[in-house]
Amino acid sequence: MKNGFFRGHGLGNDYLVMDPKELTFSLTPASIKRICDRNWGLGSDGILAIVPTKRADFGLRIFNPDGSEAEKSGNGLRIFSRYLHATGRTKKTRFTVDTKGGLVSIALHLDRHGDAASATVEMGRATFDPAALPCTLRVDELLREPIDAAGRSLRFTGVSVGNPHCVVLKPSGESWSREDLLALGPALENHAIFPKRTNVQLAVPTGPAELFILIWERGAGETQASGSSSCAAASAAVRLGLVRSPVTVKMPGGALTIEVAQDFSLTMKGPVAEVARGTLSASFLRELRAKRGK
Known part of the structure; x- marks a missing residue:
């Protein structure tokens, strides 16, 4: 879906998931900040972008609402995993995701409606170095x-x-x-x-x-x-x-x-919810293009 988005949250920490290949604009710091703005855009704690990878089943880039990039997000990974299952990108309930903070393994837990209501994520190993x-x-x-x-x-x-x-x-x-x-x-x-x-x-x-x-x-x-x-x-x-x-x-x-x-290997388990799916409006897209680089 061109310029589409998937909105989900993990315990109130909300993210938008987008596929850069389906966007008619680039996810620059300026466009990310505008989209994540809760008054002037969609509003979000960040954007999750699905990207190609050869190291895992799926690749993920995580953007903060100020336009900077995060290495890893536990709530973001649960939301991303629900997006993958809910949109039919995978029928598996176990798969791997490549992030800038390392590879993670995810297991989805389906409810009686077939929705991924929670997920267990192997988050890697903690270090105090x-x-x-x-x-x-x-x-x-x-x-x-x-x-x-x-x-x-x-x-x-x-x-x-x-x-x-x-x-x-x-x-x-x-x-x-x-x-x-x-x-x-x-x-x-x-x-x-x-x-x-x-x-x-x-x-x-x-x-x-x-x-x-x-x-x-x-x-x-x-x-x-x-x-x-x-x-x-x-x-x-x-x-x-x-x-x-x-x-x-x-x-x-x-x-x-x-x-x-x-x-100090870590395993996280928690709920995840889908909120909405939609597309950015033509007028908002024109605004993003007009403010490109600002």
């Missing part, structure tokens, strides 16, 4: 490292799950506020020690195998849920001995289950 994020600190692992942001002295654990994460944990019994997130999120995302910026999670253990997190996504800002953020926070909390696997990660949008293996 500074070079993997990257982070400029010269330490063996980024565990409880001191950092100053927004006038506050904190300690963070840095995790890469194919994309970079800065996890700031409070002790059990304490809490984070949205005001904390709005102040610390952008300050940590753009901190000088993260040369490619970072995703941010403000986390607190709420049980022996449970976390609550608030999320600030690189290039997107505050989000209701995030699969890769859940994986990062669970990995950090397990590594620090604060929770045990499998970890239920609760967020404002809902909960995901994250299994953290002994070698």
